[in-house]
Amino acid sequence: MSALPDRDRSGQARLDEPALVASALAGDREALGTLVEWYAGSVRRVTRAILGNVDDAEDAAQDGVLAALVKLDRYDPSRPFGPWLLRIVANAAIDRRRRRTVREAGVLGDDVAAKGPLPDVETERLALGDRLRAALDELPEHYRVAVVLFDVEGYSHAEIAEILGMAPGTVRSAVFHARRRLRALLDDLKEDR
Protein backbone atom coordinates (compact mmCIF):
# COMPACT_ATOMS: atom_id res chain seq x y z
CA MET A 1 0.00 0.00 0.00
CA SER A 2 1.29 3.40 -0.83
CA ALA A 3 0.78 6.01 1.83
CA LEU A 4 0.83 8.70 -0.82
CA PRO A 5 -1.24 7.75 -3.84
CA ASP A 6 -1.62 11.30 -5.05
CA ARG A 7 1.66 12.87 -4.09
CA ASP A 8 5.33 12.08 -4.33
CA ARG A 9 6.74 10.85 -1.00
CA SER A 10 9.61 13.33 -1.20
CA GLY A 11 7.13 16.16 -0.90
CA GLN A 12 8.00 17.57 -4.31
CA ALA A 13 5.13 19.29 -5.99
CA ARG A 14 4.15 18.15 -9.46
CA LEU A 15 6.08 20.03 -12.09
CA ASP A 16 3.07 20.80 -14.27
CA GLU A 17 1.01 22.38 -11.48
CA PRO A 18 1.53 26.01 -12.58
CA ALA A 19 0.36 25.16 -16.11
CA LEU A 20 -2.63 23.34 -14.70
CA VAL A 21 -3.54 26.30 -12.50
CA ALA A 22 -3.22 28.64 -15.50
CA SER A 23 -5.56 26.40 -17.54
CA ALA A 24 -8.03 26.24 -14.66
CA LEU A 25 -7.98 30.03 -14.40
CA ALA A 26 -8.66 30.28 -18.12
CA GLY A 27 -11.85 28.29 -17.60
CA ASP A 28 -10.65 24.74 -18.35
CA ARG A 29 -12.97 22.57 -16.22
CA GLU A 30 -10.89 19.45 -16.85
CA ALA A 31 -7.76 21.15 -15.49
CA LEU A 32 -9.74 22.26 -12.45
CA GLY A 33 -10.94 18.69 -11.96
CA THR A 34 -7.42 17.27 -12.23
CA LEU A 35 -6.15 19.75 -9.67
CA VAL A 36 -8.93 18.84 -7.22
CA GLU A 37 -8.43 15.12 -7.87
CA TRP A 38 -4.70 15.30 -7.18
CA TYR A 39 -5.22 16.81 -3.77
CA ALA A 40 -8.57 15.24 -2.79
CA GLY A 41 -6.94 12.54 -0.66
CA SER A 42 -4.61 14.87 1.23
CA VAL A 43 -7.32 17.44 1.79
CA ARG A 44 -9.79 14.91 3.16
CA ARG A 45 -7.24 13.25 5.45
CA VAL A 46 -6.19 16.59 6.89
CA THR A 47 -9.77 17.69 7.57
CA ARG A 48 -10.49 14.28 9.11
CA ALA A 49 -7.45 14.64 11.37
CA ILE A 50 -8.67 18.06 12.49
CA LEU A 51 -12.37 17.32 12.85
CA GLY A 52 -12.59 13.60 13.57
CA ASN A 53 -16.19 13.34 12.39
CA VAL A 54 -16.41 12.05 8.80
CA ASP A 55 -19.33 14.22 7.69
CA ASP A 56 -17.88 17.40 9.17
CA ALA A 57 -14.52 16.58 7.59
CA GLU A 58 -16.14 16.04 4.21
CA ASP A 59 -17.99 19.37 4.39
CA ALA A 60 -14.85 21.18 5.54
CA ALA A 61 -12.82 19.60 2.73
CA GLN A 62 -15.33 20.79 0.14
CA ASP A 63 -15.58 24.26 1.68
CA GLY A 64 -11.81 24.57 1.90
CA VAL A 65 -11.12 23.49 -1.68
CA LEU A 66 -13.90 25.75 -2.94
CA ALA A 67 -12.48 28.72 -1.00
CA ALA A 68 -9.09 28.04 -2.59
CA LEU A 69 -10.56 27.76 -6.10
CA VAL A 70 -12.44 31.04 -5.70
CA LYS A 71 -9.14 32.83 -5.01
CA LEU A 72 -7.02 30.74 -7.36
CA ASP A 73 -5.86 33.89 -9.16
CA ARG A 74 -4.05 34.90 -5.95
CA TYR A 75 -1.91 31.74 -5.96
CA ASP A 76 1.76 32.44 -6.71
CA PRO A 77 2.80 29.90 -9.39
CA SER A 78 6.45 30.18 -8.37
CA ARG A 79 5.59 28.39 -5.10
CA PRO A 80 4.27 24.84 -4.57
CA PHE A 81 0.51 24.53 -4.81
CA GLY A 82 0.02 21.92 -2.05
CA PRO A 83 0.99 24.02 0.98
CA TRP A 84 -1.04 26.96 -0.36
CA LEU A 85 -4.14 24.80 -0.78
CA LEU A 86 -3.73 22.92 2.50
CA ARG A 87 -3.32 26.13 4.45
CA ILE A 88 -6.73 27.31 3.23
CA VAL A 89 -8.28 23.90 3.82
CA ALA A 90 -6.78 23.52 7.31
CA ASN A 91 -8.06 26.97 8.26
CA ALA A 92 -11.54 26.05 7.01
CA ALA A 93 -11.49 22.87 9.11
CA ILE A 94 -10.14 24.64 12.21
CA ASP A 95 -12.84 27.32 11.90
CA ARG A 96 -15.50 24.61 11.61
CA ARG A 97 -14.12 22.79 14.64
CA ARG A 98 -14.20 25.99 16.70
CA ARG A 99 -17.77 26.71 15.68
CA ARG A 100 -18.71 23.13 16.53
CA THR A 101 -17.03 23.34 19.92
CA VAL A 102 -18.97 26.49 20.76
CA ARG A 103 -22.21 24.88 19.53
CA GLU A 104 -21.62 21.66 21.50
CA ALA A 105 -20.71 23.57 24.64
CA GLY A 106 -24.11 25.21 24.40
CA VAL A 107 -26.05 22.03 23.71
CA LEU A 108 -24.23 19.44 25.80
CA GLY A 109 -23.89 19.71 29.50
CA ASP A 110 -24.22 17.01 32.11
CA ASP A 111 -24.79 14.55 29.32
CA VAL A 112 -21.08 14.43 28.50
CA ALA A 113 -20.02 13.68 32.03
CA ALA A 114 -22.74 11.09 32.45
CA LYS A 115 -21.55 9.20 29.38
CA GLY A 116 -17.99 8.84 30.73
CA PRO A 117 -15.13 6.96 29.07
CA LEU A 118 -15.73 3.86 27.01
CA PRO A 119 -15.51 0.61 28.99
CA ASP A 120 -12.28 -1.37 28.42
CA VAL A 121 -14.13 -4.22 26.76
CA GLU A 122 -15.64 -1.86 24.23
CA THR A 123 -12.27 -0.18 23.65
CA GLU A 124 -10.64 -3.52 22.94
CA ARG A 125 -13.16 -4.21 20.24
CA LEU A 126 -12.34 -1.08 18.36
CA ALA A 127 -10.34 -1.65 15.21
CA LEU A 128 -6.87 -0.20 14.78
CA GLY A 129 -8.22 2.63 12.66
CA ASP A 130 -10.79 3.59 15.27
CA ARG A 131 -8.19 3.51 18.02
CA LEU A 132 -5.76 5.57 16.00
CA ARG A 133 -8.45 8.13 15.25
CA ALA A 134 -9.42 8.19 18.91
CA ALA A 135 -5.76 8.64 19.88
CA LEU A 136 -5.37 11.40 17.33
CA ASP A 137 -8.42 13.13 18.73
CA GLU A 138 -6.76 13.23 22.14
CA LEU A 139 -3.82 15.18 20.75
CA PRO A 140 -3.71 18.98 20.54
CA GLU A 141 -4.92 20.24 17.18
CA HIS A 142 -1.54 21.30 15.78
CA TYR A 143 0.05 17.97 16.85
CA ARG A 144 -2.59 16.10 14.86
CA VAL A 145 -2.23 18.14 11.71
CA ALA A 146 1.55 18.27 11.92
CA VAL A 147 2.00 14.51 12.27
CA VAL A 148 -0.46 13.77 9.45
CA LEU A 149 1.18 16.29 7.12
CA PHE A 150 4.65 14.98 7.96
CA ASP A 151 4.22 11.20 8.19
CA VAL A 152 1.25 10.69 5.87
CA GLU A 153 1.46 13.48 3.30
CA GLY A 154 5.26 13.79 3.24
CA TYR A 155 5.57 17.56 3.72
CA SER A 156 8.72 19.00 5.28
CA HIS A 157 8.78 20.82 8.61
CA ALA A 158 9.24 24.11 6.72
CA GLU A 159 6.23 23.44 4.47
CA ILE A 160 4.08 22.45 7.45
CA ALA A 161 5.19 25.61 9.23
CA GLU A 162 3.95 27.58 6.23
CA ILE A 163 0.65 25.70 6.17
CA LEU A 164 -0.03 26.10 9.89
CA GLY A 165 1.48 29.56 10.22
CA MET A 166 3.92 28.58 12.96
CA ALA A 167 7.69 28.26 13.43
CA PRO A 168 9.44 25.18 11.96
CA GLY A 169 10.82 24.38 15.42
CA THR A 170 7.29 24.26 16.85
CA VAL A 171 6.25 21.93 14.03
CA ARG A 172 9.21 19.66 14.68
CA SER A 173 8.34 19.49 18.35
CA ALA A 174 4.65 18.83 17.58
CA VAL A 175 5.56 15.95 15.24
CA PHE A 176 7.90 14.50 17.87
CA HIS A 177 5.31 14.51 20.65
CA ALA A 178 2.48 13.28 18.44
CA ARG A 179 4.63 10.43 17.15
CA ARG A 180 5.64 9.39 20.63
CA ARG A 181 2.03 9.04 21.73
CA LEU A 182 0.83 7.35 18.54
CA ARG A 183 3.77 4.94 18.44
CA ALA A 184 3.09 3.91 22.00
CA LEU A 185 -0.45 3.04 20.94
CA LEU A 186 0.76 1.09 17.89
CA ASP A 187 3.30 -0.82 20.03
CA ASP A 188 0.60 -1.71 22.58
CA LEU A 189 -1.55 -3.08 19.80
CA LYS A 190 1.32 -5.16 18.42
CA GLU A 191 2.05 -6.63 21.83
CA ASP A 192 -1.62 -7.46 22.36
CA ARG A 193 -1.65 -9.60 19.22
Added chain:
Amino acid sequence: MRQEPMWSPDHPDPALGAALWAALSPRNDTAAFVTRVLDRAESAGVGTWRAVLGRWSRVAIAAAAVLAFVGGYLAGRARDAGTSFDAAWVTSATGSEAAVQLLATHRAPDPSALFASMLAN
Protein backbone atom coordinates in the same frame (compact mmCIF):
# COMPACT_ATOMS: atom_id res chain seq x y z
CA MET B 1 14.85 -9.32 21.78
CA ARG B 2 12.63 -6.98 19.80
CA GLN B 3 14.53 -4.65 17.51
CA GLU B 4 13.44 -1.03 17.73
CA PRO B 5 12.85 0.57 14.34
CA MET B 6 15.28 3.27 13.35
CA TRP B 7 13.43 6.49 12.72
CA SER B 8 14.54 10.04 12.32
CA PRO B 9 12.69 13.20 13.28
CA ASP B 10 13.61 14.56 9.85
CA HIS B 11 12.08 11.71 7.83
CA PRO B 12 8.57 10.33 7.69
CA ASP B 13 7.93 7.13 9.62
CA PRO B 14 6.58 4.65 7.04
CA ALA B 15 4.81 2.39 9.56
CA LEU B 16 3.05 5.19 11.38
CA GLY B 17 2.33 6.97 8.09
CA ALA B 18 0.70 3.88 6.61
CA ALA B 19 -1.39 3.27 9.72
CA LEU B 20 -2.59 6.88 9.79
CA TRP B 21 -3.22 6.86 6.05
CA ALA B 22 -5.47 3.81 6.45
CA ALA B 23 -7.24 5.33 9.45
CA LEU B 24 -7.90 8.70 7.84
CA SER B 25 -8.40 7.97 4.13
CA PRO B 26 -12.01 8.27 3.04
CA ARG B 27 -13.72 5.47 1.20
CA ASN B 28 -12.85 5.28 -2.46
CA ASP B 29 -15.17 7.99 -3.77
CA THR B 30 -12.70 10.57 -5.05
CA ALA B 31 -14.64 11.00 -8.30
CA ALA B 32 -17.82 11.89 -6.39
CA PHE B 33 -15.87 14.36 -4.23
CA VAL B 34 -14.36 16.01 -7.32
CA THR B 35 -17.77 16.26 -8.99
CA ARG B 36 -19.35 17.86 -5.90
CA VAL B 37 -16.52 20.40 -5.62
CA LEU B 38 -16.63 21.24 -9.33
CA ASP B 39 -20.41 21.69 -9.24
CA ARG B 40 -20.10 24.07 -6.29
CA ALA B 41 -17.20 25.85 -8.00
CA GLU B 42 -19.28 26.32 -11.12
CA SER B 43 -22.15 27.74 -9.06
CA ALA B 44 -19.65 30.13 -7.48
CA GLY B 45 -18.50 31.21 -10.94
CA VAL B 46 -14.99 29.70 -10.74
CA GLY B 47 -13.43 29.27 -14.19
CA THR B 48 -16.49 30.62 -16.00
CA TRP B 49 -16.18 33.18 -18.81
CA ARG B 50 -17.56 35.80 -16.41
CA ALA B 51 -14.73 35.15 -13.95
CA VAL B 52 -12.12 35.18 -16.72
CA LEU B 53 -13.60 38.39 -18.13
CA GLY B 54 -13.74 39.92 -14.67
CA ARG B 55 -10.05 39.20 -14.12
CA TRP B 56 -9.13 40.69 -17.51
CA SER B 57 -11.30 43.74 -16.92
CA ARG B 58 -9.40 44.41 -13.68
CA VAL B 59 -6.14 44.24 -15.66
CA ALA B 60 -7.62 46.46 -18.36
CA ILE B 61 -8.74 49.10 -15.83
CA ALA B 62 -5.27 49.12 -14.24
CA ALA B 63 -3.62 49.41 -17.67
CA ALA B 64 -5.98 52.26 -18.67
CA ALA B 65 -5.16 54.12 -15.44
CA VAL B 66 -1.41 53.78 -16.11
CA LEU B 67 -1.88 54.89 -19.73
CA ALA B 68 -3.94 57.90 -18.67
CA PHE B 69 -1.27 58.92 -16.18
CA VAL B 70 1.59 58.52 -18.69
CA GLY B 71 -0.45 60.25 -21.41
CA GLY B 72 -1.22 63.19 -19.14
CA TYR B 73 2.45 63.52 -18.22
CA LEU B 74 3.55 63.46 -21.89
CA ALA B 75 0.85 65.96 -22.89
CA GLY B 76 2.06 68.30 -20.15
CA ARG B 77 5.63 68.05 -21.39
CA ALA B 78 4.54 68.70 -25.00
CA ARG B 79 2.68 71.80 -23.88
CA ASP B 80 5.82 73.06 -22.09
CA ALA B 81 7.85 72.45 -25.28
CA GLY B 82 5.24 74.49 -27.23
CA THR B 83 5.60 77.37 -24.77
CA SER B 84 9.37 77.65 -25.33
CA PHE B 85 8.82 77.89 -29.11
CA ASP B 86 6.28 80.66 -28.55
CA ALA B 87 8.75 82.45 -26.27
CA ALA B 88 11.39 82.45 -28.99
CA TRP B 89 8.91 83.82 -31.51
CA VAL B 90 7.69 86.53 -29.12
CA THR B 91 11.28 87.62 -28.37
CA SER B 92 12.21 87.87 -32.03
CA ALA B 93 8.96 89.60 -32.98
CA THR B 94 8.87 92.16 -30.18
CA GLY B 95 12.58 92.47 -29.38
CA SER B 96 11.61 92.46 -25.70
CA GLU B 97 12.49 89.82 -23.12
CA ALA B 98 9.84 91.22 -20.82
CA ALA B 99 7.10 90.60 -23.40
CA VAL B 100 7.77 86.89 -23.16
CA GLN B 101 6.58 86.89 -19.57
CA LEU B 102 3.36 88.58 -20.64
CA LEU B 103 2.58 86.67 -23.81
CA ALA B 104 4.24 83.27 -23.71
CA THR B 105 3.30 81.89 -20.33
CA HIS B 106 0.28 80.13 -18.88
CA ARG B 107 0.74 81.77 -15.50
CA ALA B 108 -0.69 85.18 -14.52
CA PRO B 109 1.81 87.93 -15.38
CA ASP B 110 4.15 89.12 -12.66
CA PRO B 111 3.30 92.82 -11.90
CA SER B 112 7.00 93.76 -11.85
CA ALA B 113 7.42 92.30 -15.39
CA LEU B 114 4.38 94.27 -16.54
CA PHE B 115 5.84 97.47 -15.05
CA ALA B 116 9.27 96.80 -16.63
CA SER B 117 7.61 96.28 -19.99
CA MET B 118 5.75 99.57 -19.75
CA LEU B 119 8.97 101.39 -18.83
CA ALA B 120 10.82 99.78 -21.73
CA ASN B 121 8.20 101.00 -24.19
